[in-house]
Amino acid sequence: MSSRSEAGPAEDLRTKLDHLTLSRKEGLKRLAEAPVRPQPELLSRRQIKALGEAALADYNRGRRKWHANLGPLHTxxxxxxxxxxxxxxxxxxxxxxxxxxxxxxxxxxxxxxxxxxxxxxxxxxxxxxxxxxxxxxxxxxxxxxxxxxxxxxxxxxxxxxxxxxxxxxxxxxxxxxxxxxxxxxxxxxxxxxxxxxxxxxxxxxxxxxxxxxxxxxxxxxxxxxxxxxxxxxxxxxxxxxxxxxxxxxxxxxxxxxxxxxxxGMDPFTVKPEQGRRNWRDMLLAIEQRVVLAGKHPGMIADELSDYLFARSTGHIGSLMTLINRGCQKAVRTGAELLDEELLSTVKNDAAADEARRELELALETGKMTSRPKGRRGKAA
The missing domain is CATH 3.40.50.300 (P-loop containing nucleotide triphosphate hydrolases)
Structure with missing residues (x-):
């Protein structure tokens, strides 16, 4: 795992994005020219426990910043x-x-x-x-x-x-x-x-x-x-x-x-099969970017597909807010994974929470599904 001292000028430029303002040319230039943020190393629970206090704090700080900036996703x-x-x-x-x-x-x-x-x-x-x-x-x-x-x-x-x-x-x-x-x-x-x-x-x-x-x-x-x-x-x-x-x-x-x-831009929909495939592709992209020790194949794309669609109502802004906050809690509490139990304790934006109940009922009763053919029944 790279230390902060090894990051060099490229990481310094990325760090300055914390203070940029897109209302000034220098801020827009930093946004455009900053290097891609490196994804933190995925450590196992045992490796995390073996870290010293300072190393653990540094690792978790890197994950906080990473999960807060997972996008943009090329939907x-x-x-x-x-x-x-x-x-x-x-x-x-x-x-x-x-x-x-x-x-x-x-x-x-x-x-x-x-x-x-x-x-x-x-x-x-x-x-x-x-x-x-x-x-x-x-x-x-x-x-x-x-x-x-x-x-x-x-x-x-x-x-x-x-x-x-x-x-x-x-x-x-x-x-x-x-x-x-x-x-x-x-x-x-x-x-x-x-x-x-x-x-x-x-x-x-x-x-x-x-x-x-x-x-x-x-x-x-x-x-x-x-x-x-x-x-x-x-x-x-x-x-x-x-x-x-x-x-x-x-x-x-x-x-x-x-x-x-x-x-215009449209929300995700799960009515046609292609819409369900697009939804799953996006969840897979998010799953690849999440850095949690308990992450496993299908954790997001299969086990949480319906749940996340209902909670976000297909709006990527609401989805990324929920994922970001869920990852922060998973790291902070030591859960190191995302599941319905943890995400149910995470607050989302008001618009998504107000609109979710109707979708939840349709998904729970089988009138609607967010999973494409071949992936149905894969949820835990």
């Missing part, structure tokens, strides 16, 4: 989303006289939208740096991706200032909305950014003045900024982002929808 939903994103982003590599199409990722909470987009942003950042280098021809640092987040009170000035905050622009403290806009455009141009991610778009109140201002500003970005605008949110269709509308303000918002491709 079919993420793979399909990435294919669409590559198609759209690469097709936007047009000359400056052409308006670039935008993207709106619109899906329910807990489906891994932001995680999937950040995984794509990492790949895109690395590709652009590998192909074009860390510096532009004019000698500026190249930042292929810019990410900003919105709040319910975000107006055009605040949005532009958020872009300046991302770049650490010295002119981000004072100025009008127009001043900030020109500085934001200059930052994007000088860094040769190609992807602008706007997260939490659902926080914006589209039908008030700020919402119309920012929507209109999105049109300006599509016209003037050489970037693909990627918006992430919940219920964007219901909020009118894609509507034609009847009055003037509706039409302004609809301009954004006309230039935007809507993408």
């Amino acid at each position: 079919p939903q993420m793979a399909a989303l990435h294919e669409d994103l590559w198609d759209i982003v690469d097709s936007n590599d047009q000359d400056g006289d052409k308006v670039k199409g935008g993207i709106a990722l619109d899906a329910f909470p807990g489906l891994g939208k932001t995680t999937a987009v950040l995984a794509f942003a990492k790949k895109f950042h690395r590709r652009e740096i590998a192909e074009a280098g860390e510096y532009t021809d004019d000698g500026f640092e190249r930042w292929p991706v810019c990410r900003v987040g919105l709040t319910a009170n975000t107006g055009m000035r605040d949005f532009n200032r958020a872009i300046l905050e991302f770049y650490g622009h010295p002119g981000r403290f004072r100025g009008t909305a127009a001043d900030f806009g020109y500085r934001a455009l200059d930052s994007v141009l000088s860094s040769e950014a190609k992807l602008l991610i706007v997260d939490d778009l659902h926080f914006l109140r589209w039908r008030n003045r700020s919402g119309v201002e920012v929507s209109n500003h999105f049109k300006y970005i599509a016209n003037e900024f050489p970037v693909t605008l990627l918006m992430i949110g919940v219920g964007l269709k219901k909020r009118g982002l894609f509507d034609e509308g009847e009055d003037f303000e509706d039409a302004i918002v609809a301009q954004t929808g006309r230039r935007t491709t809507r993408l």
